[in-house]
Amino acid sequence: MAQKKKKEPTPRDLEKIRIAQSLGLGDRLRAEGWGGLTARETGRIGALMSRKRPQ
DSSP states (O other), rough: OOOOOOOOOHOOOOOOOOHHHHHOHHHHHHHHOOGGGOOOHHHHHHHHHHHHOOO
C-alpha cells in the first residue's frame, strides 16, 4: 500500500494549529487529528481565523 506524502504546512495551517493550542486543544489535535475535534471546536477556530483576516 502506498503511503501518502506529507505536505508542508502552509502559513494558514500553522495559524489554525496556533489557535487550537491557545484554546487548549493542541494535545487532542496531535493525538486524534482534526477529525477528533467537535464541530463547535472547529467552528470556534474558524471564527477566530476569520476575525484575524485583513478586511
